[in-house]
Amino acid sequence: MAEIVLTNIDKRRTPAGGWRGIAADWSSDQRAFKNVSWGKAMMWIFLLSDTFIFGCFLLSYMTARMSTTVPWPNPSEVFALTIAGQHIPLILIAIMTFVLISSSGTMAMAVNFGYRRDWRKTAVLMLVTAAFGATFVGMQAFEWTKLIMEGVRPWGNPWGAEQFGSCFFMITGFHGTHVTIGVIFLIIIARKVWRGDFETERRGFFTSRKGNYEIVEITGLYWHFVDLVWVFIFAFFYLW
Amino acid sequence: MVDVPSDVFAGIPPAEVGEVDLYHPRSWWTRYVFSQDAKVIAVQYAITAMAIGMVALVLSWLMRLQLGFPGTFSFIDPSQYLQFITMHGMIMVVYLLTALFLGGFGNYLIPLMVGARDMVFPYANMLSYWIYLLAVLVLASTFFVPGGPTGAGWTLYPPQAILSGSPGQEAGIVMMLVSLILFIIGFTMGGLNYVVTVLQGRTRGMTLMRLPLTVWGIFTATVMALLAFPALFVASVMMLFDRLLGTSFFMPMLVEMGQQTKYGGGSPLLFQHLFWFFGHPEVYIVALPAFGIVSDLISTHARKNIFGYRMMVWAIVGIGAMSFVVWAHHMYVSGMNPQFGFFFATTTLIIAIPTAIKVYNWILTLWRGNIHLTIPMLFALAFIITFVNGGLTGLFLGNVVVDVPLSDTMFVVAHFHMVMGVAPIMVVFGAIYHWYPKVTGRMLNETLGRFHFWVTFLGAYAIFFPMHYLGLLGVPRRYHDIGQTAFVPASAHDLNAFMSIAALVVGFAQLVFVFNMIWSLFKGKEAGGNPWNATTLEWQTPQTPPAHGNWGRELPVVYRWAYDYSVPGAARDFIPQNEPPARSAPQGIHP
Numbered sequence: 001m002a003e004i005v006l007t008n009i010d011k012r013r014t015p016a017g018g019w020r021g022i023a024a025d026w027s028s029d030q031r032a033f034k035n036v037s038w039g040k041a042m043m044w045i046f047l048l049s050d051t052f053i054f055g056c057f058l059l060s061y062m063t064a065r066m067s068t069t070v071p072w073p074n075p076s077e078v079f080a081l082t083i084a085g086q087h088i089p090l091i092l093i094a095i096m097t098f099v100l101i102s103s104s105g106t107m108a109m110a111v112n113f114g115y116r117r118d119w120r121k122t123a124v125l126m127l128v129t130a131a132f133g134a135t136f137v138g139m140q141a142f143e144w145t146k147l148i149m150e151g152v153r154p155w156g157n158p159w160g161a162e163q164f165g166s167c168f169f170m171i172t173g174f175h176g177t178h179v180t181i182g183v184i185f186l187i188i189i190a191r192k193v194w195r196g197d198f199e200t201e202r203r204g205f206f207t208s209r210k211g212n213y214e215i216v217e218i219t220g221l222y223w224h225f226v227d228l229v230w231v232f233i234f235a236f237f238y239l240w
Numbered sequence: 241m242v243d244v245p246s247d248v249f250a251g252i253p254p255a256e257v258g259e260v261d262l263y264h265p266r267s268w269w270t271r272y273v274f275s276q277d278a279k280v281i282a283v284q285y286a287i288t289a290m291a292i293g294m295v296a297l298v299l300s301w302l303m304r305l306q307l308g309f310p311g312t313f314s315f316i317d318p319s320q321y322l323q324f325i326t327m328h329g330m331i332m333v334v335y336l337l338t339a340l341f342l343g344g345f346g347n348y349l350i351p352l353m354v355g356a357r358d359m360v361f362p363y364a365n366m367l368s369y370w371i372y373l374l375a376v377l378v379l380a381s382t383f384f385v386p387g388g389p390t391g392a393g394w395t396l397y398p399p400q401a402i403l404s405g406s407p408g409q410e411a412g413i414v415m416m417l418v419s420l421i422l423f424i425i426g427f428t429m430g431g432l433n434y435v436v437t438v439l440q441g442r443t444r445g446m447t448l449m450r451l452p453l454t455v456w457g458i459f460t461a462t463v464m465a466l467l468a469f470p471a472l473f474v475a476s477v478m479m480l481f482d483r484l485l486g487t488s489f490f491m492p493m494l495v496e497m498g499q500q501t502k503y504g505g506g507s508p509l510l511f512q513h514l515f516w517f518f519g520h521p522e523v524y525i526v527a528l529p530a531f532g533i534v535s536d537l538i539s540t541h542a543r544k545n546i547f548g549y550r551m552m553v554w555a556i557v558g559i560g561a562m563s564f565v566v567w568a569h570h571m572y573v574s575g576m577n578p579q580f581g582f583f584f585a586t587t588t589l590i591i592a593i594p595t596a597i598k599v600y601n602w603i604l605t606l607w608r609g610n611i612h613l614t615i616p617m618l619f620a621l622a623f624i625i626t627f628v629n630g631g632l633t634g635l636f637l638g639n640v641v642v643d644v645p646l647s648d649t650m651f652v653v654a655h656f657h658m659v660m661g662v663a664p665i666m667v668v669f670g671a672i673y674h675w676y677p678k679v680t681g682r683m684l685n686e687t688l689g690r691f692h693f694w695v696t697f698l699g700a701y702a703i704f705f706p707m708h709y710l711g712l713l714g715v716p717r718r719y720h721d722i723g724q725t726a727f728v729p730a731s732a733h734d735l736n737a738f739m740s741i742a743a744l745v746v747g748f749a750q751l752v753f754v755f756n757m758i759w760s761l762f763k764g765k766e767a768g769g770n771p772w773n774a775t776t777l778e779w780q781t782p783q784t785p786p787a788h789g790n791w792g793r794e795l796p797v798v799y800r801w802a803y804d805y806s807v808p809g810a811a812r813d814f815i816p817q818n819e820p821p822a823r824s825a826p827q828g829i830h831p
Contacts, residue, residue, distance in 0.1 A: 029447045029798070032439045038360040042436045045466065049428060052470035056514060060474065063510050064489065070505060155486040155502065163505060166487035170478070207363040208263050 043218045047225045054229050057171050058236055064163040065240075073159035075238045078152075079143070093238050096139045097230065100179075103132030104227045107220045114216035119193050122216060126190035129223065133183040140176045144169070168237070175233055178226045182219075189219050263362060264788070274370075276362035277788050278347045281369045283679065285343035288369075289336050292376050294754075296331035297747055299324040304703075308740025310721040318720040319407035322391030325718060326408075327379075329394030330416070333522065334423060335376055337664055341529035342427070342465065343372060345671060346434050346458045348679065352778035353455045355443025355796045355818075357789045359433040368433070371426030378419040385411040393718060395515060398490035398508050402483040404497065414483060417476045424469045424476075434462045443777075445798030449553065450817070452776045452802040453546065456553050457532020460560040461525045467564070468521035475514035482506070512574055516567035523660050524563040528556055530667035531598055534620045536802070537670050538602055540774045541617035542609030543813050545803035547601045555594035555601075562591045572640050573647045581640040588638035592631070599628060610806065610813075614772075615689040619670030622697045623663050630659025633708065648718075651711025654704050662700045669696070669753070676757070677771045681784050682764030688756040692749055699746035706735045773814045776802050780816050 016024050026032050033041060065072055076089040083091065110125035147168070154169050156162040192198065192211065201210045265271035275281060303324050306316045316324075347365065351358050359365045382389035391407035392400060400406050401413055408416075438451070438459045451459075478489040482503070490511040491503035539546045546552060568576060568584040602624055611617065633655040636642045646652060669692070676684050714727050722728060770779040782792040796818040804815035 027447055027449065029445050029450075030440075030442050032448065036440065038436055038440050041440050042361065042432050045435055046428070046432055049432075049466040049470060052467050053473060056471050056474035056517075060478065060489065060510055060514065063507060064505075067507055068505050154481065155488070161505060162488055166481065166485075166489060170481065170487075174477075207361075 037214055039214065039218050040221070043221045047221065050225070054174075054232070057174060058232060061163075061167040061171060062236065064167060065161070068161040068163055070162075071160040073157065073161070073164050075240070078147070078159070079238060090238060092139060092143055093234065096136055096143075097234055099132050099139070100136050100227050100230050103129045103136070104224050106132065107223045111217045111220045114193070114213040117199070117213065119196060119199065122213070123190045123194040126186050126193065126216070126219070130183045130186040130190065133179050133186065133223075137176055137179050137183070140172060140179075144172075171233060171237060175226070175229060178229070182223050182226050185219055185222065189215055274366060276358070276366045278351050278359045278362065278365060279679075279786065281365055282344050282347035284369050285339055285347060285372065286345075288373055288376055289340040289344060290754075292331055292380065293336035293340075294750075295380065296328045296336060297750060299328040299331075301744060301747055303328065304740040304743040306720065308737040308743075310723075316720075319391055320388070321720040322393070322718070323389045323407050323412070326391050326393055326396075326416075327382075327389050331379070332661065333394065333526070334420070335379065337526045337660075337668075338427070338465070338522070339372060340668060341526060341664070342434065342458060342462055343369065343430055345454075345529060345533065345675075346462065347430070348675070349454055349778060350434055350437050350458060351441075352781065352786065352790060353452050353776055354438060354441060355446050355777050355791070355798060356437055356441040357791060357795070360436045360441050361433050364429045365433045368426045368430030371422055371429065375419045375422035375426060378415050378422060382408065382412045382415045382419075385415065387412055390416045395519070396479070396511075397515075398479060398482065398506075398511050399492065399494060399503070402479065402491070403501075414480065417480045417483075420476045421473060421480075424473045427465060427469060431462045431466050434458065435466065443795045443798060446817075449550065450798055450801045453532040453535035453549070453552055453556070454529070454776075455532070456556050457528045457530070457535075460556050461528040464521045464528070464560050464563065465525045468518045468525065470518075471514045472518035475511055475518070478514075479511065509571075509574060512571050513568070516570045517564075519570060520567040521560075521563045523656075524559055526660050526664050528560060530623065530664040531556060531559075533671045534623050534667050535598075535602065535605075536774075536776065537616045537620040537667075537674055538605050539803050539805060540674075540772050541614050541620070542606050542611045543805045544605055544609035545805055547604035547607075548597075549801065549803060551597055552601055555597045558594040559591060562587065562594070566591060569638055569643070572643045578640075585638055585640050589635070592635065592638075595631060599624065599631075614673075615684070615686065615693055616670040616674040616772075618690075618693045618697075619666045619673065622693070623666040623670065626658055626666060626700070627663040630655060630657075630663055634659060646711060648716055649711040650707050650715045650717055653717045654707035654711055657704050657707075662704065666697070669693070672757075674772065675778075676760070677767030677784075678778055678781075679785055680761055680764070681767055682760050683767050683771060684760045684764060685756050688752055688759075692753045692756065695749035695752075696746055699742050699749065702742035703739050703746065706739055710735065773812070775804055775814050775816050777817055780818055 025034050028034075036044075079093050080087055080089040081091050082088075106125050106129045110122050110129060113121040113125060147165075151158045152165045152168070154166045157165045192202075193213075193216065195202075198212050198215075203210055263276045265275060265277070270276075272280065275284075302313075302316060303321065305313050306321055347359065350356075379389075387408050387410035389408050390396070390401065390412035392402075392413060396413070396416070402409060406413070438455060442451075478487075481487040482489055482491050486502055488503045488506035490508050491501070491506040492508060493504035494501055535546050535552060566584055566587045568580055569588045572581055572584075633651070637646060637652065637655055673684055673689055676682075710732055713729075713732060715722060715732065767784065769781065769784045772779070777796055777798070778786070780796060781787075781790060797820075798817045799820050800815060800817055802817055804810075804817075806813045807815055
């Protein structure tokens with residue numbers, strides 16, 4: 001089903017801004033969000049739903065941490081690395097956070113070049129974003145390995161409350177899965193951009209629909225969301 | 241109610257949509273099996289939901305046999321009884337009612353009622369059904385694994401759900417949780433489609449305040465489901481880890497069979513909060529589509545506009561929002577701070593206000609209407625009565641001091657069966673009798689339908705009305721056999737036997753209904769395009785059943801709200817939504 005070109009936008013009336021504009025849009029026909037495509041609306045609503053998933057995970061973690069009677073391991077100590085004889089707390093997490101936030105920057109540039117129809121730069125920037133994401137997941141794997149070597153398991157750890165390990169593996173695992181899916185998503189879309197699908201209006205393999213450069217922005221929405229979630233995990237799990 | 245000046249559309253050519261962007265099926269497989277057409281997906285959802293619902297119906301028979309005639313059926317042991325209860329509850333609430341209302345009616349009615357050609361993302365919609373089917377198959381296969389399905393009760397409370405004392409601890413609970421996770425993933429794919437279709441996929445002239453209440457109910461319920469199912473998803477994942485990896489999210493330190501378990505430090509209350517943060521909105525996820533559909537049934541079959549349309553819409557939205565802040569009224573006996581009890585009792589009673597508004601508006605719609613006692617109307621009336629009944633007992637259970645003695649008795653079972661079992665099922669039946677002619681092009685048999693209605697309606701009261709009394713006596717729920725106790729008089733046992741016989745009769749009446757659906761598919765009376773003389777868009781399609789793409793070449797244009805029945809001065813007693821106002825009718829789109 002194709003998106004319908006809006007034919008009845010009244011050119012005589014200037015669109016109202018602010019609350020009046022919102023009220024006018026919501027009481028109009030066809031679309032509640034006037035310049036938002038179906039795909040973008042769907043991604044926003046999905047992200048709202050996903051927010052509730054991460055919200056529940058984080059709230060559960062906070063409940064466990066606040067109600068435990070056993071000491072909670074100190075994250076600054078647990079996630080410290082000794083580099084060149086220096087004992088630096090949270091250094092790996094800091095680098096991971098930096099990498100992920102940088103990837104949001106390259107993603108935003110990809111969206112910009114996408115709308116300029118500069119397919120070469122768009123595809124390259126998306127691949128750079130994917131590479132940052134893969135680096136993040138790689139460092140996550142390194143961190144998991146290090147903790148597992150030190151004896152941290154989902155059902156216990158040497159330093160205190162066993163919920164520490166279970167929450168850590170569950171939350172970072174779930175977030176890492178999101179990043180991995182994002183990397184795959186980015187590579188697929190970058191390939192489409194590189195091949196020129198959106199110039200030639202090639203149809204999708206599964207959906208047999210024509211795409212356009214907006215999919216770069218939709219991918220970007222997801223990517224920025226995953227990034228934002230990491231900021232909350234960083235604040236609540238590592239810095240608390 | 242033509243609330244837009246009629247010259248707004250003057251001179252605008254009708255919207256045309258290129259044929260090309262609809263995915264056209266090329267083979268039998270893509271037309272009927274792996275179809276991307278929302279109408280086919282709806283029928284697939286409905287058939288799957290009803291099939292697994294029949295399993296749950298048989299389970300309820302087995303439970304009633306045991307309760308009515310304890311000791312007679314030696315093949316039902318206590319473990320199996322608990323398994324039957326669990327599977328009956330979970331199937332009926334999630335896999336039948338949620339799937340049927342949102343996946344079945346939502347898929348069929350949303351695109352047709354808002355004047356769209358299909359859901360916005362048909363491919364994701366198709367995936368939604370197949371993942372749902374997978375979830376159902378995983379659930380059904382637990383009957384055949386070692387240890388059988390889980391017997392933890394549909395609420396799956398830890399710690400007992402995963403301890404060895406509970407039946408189905410081996411594989412049943414794991415597969416139940418996996419099935420729920422699959423269901424949520426599948427539902428999310430469909431749910432996003434429904435929401436975006438309503439918000440962004442409407443036809444010209446279809447404003448939100450012209451949507452039929454059916455769409456409002458399903459839309460609000462879907463938004464709620466997208467926000468409530470995450471809590472169940474998280475709870476399921478965490479319990480799965482507790483069971484499989486030995487984490488202790490929900491498991492406190494405890495002794496089992498004289499041995500200390502490996503668990504320690506988890507919070508069972510956390511699970512209850514997560515579960516009911518999903519569980520209470522779930523009640524309204526089932527109820528709101530029923531509210532919406534019944535409004536349309538009443539208005540159409542009483543030939544009268546719905547009373548207080550805007551109030552009805554805001555009541556639906558208000559109930560949806562309120563339902564997220566009442567969840568802990570399921571936990572009065574769980575050991576909460578009394579201040580919380582006070583808060584949640586207050587919000588629970590406040591939610592009765594929009595609900596009461598809706599009931600009054602249904603009654604005022606009927607008031608001096610031209611009531612046709614068709615089968616959909618009978619079911620709609622039965623819904624109002626049953627819902628009021630169940631709602632009133634809800635006021636008992638919503639108050640902490642009254643709830644505490646009634647908690648975990650048959651009174652609770654009677655209450656929720658009335659309010660979210662029988663009442664929505666009445667709407668499901670009414671809706672099937674109402675829309676079957678559109679889906680198949682044939683009417684359901686009237687005589688069989690009336691038989692089905694009266695047996696189901698009176699039978700449901702024969703089952704659940706006495707159950708309130710048993711609950712007041714103190715008969716506990718979830719007991720395999722209450723035996724001889726001082727506070728349960730012998731007459732209560734006779735009552736139990738009576739209820740069980742009623743349950744068997746009601747169950748068999750559903751077989752009549754299934755027979756009617758199959759028989760009428762081939763032998764039913766030809767329905768024509770609009771047998772009920774209804775106004776909403778789905779009855780104005782060029783073909784019946786509607787073809788792929790719904791509308792032929794041109795999308796309909798909407799000029800009025802969905803409830804122009806018995807308009808004074810009009811030629812007929814209904815004016816379809818796509819009929820232009822008389823003054824400036826350009827070409828005259830007459831159905």
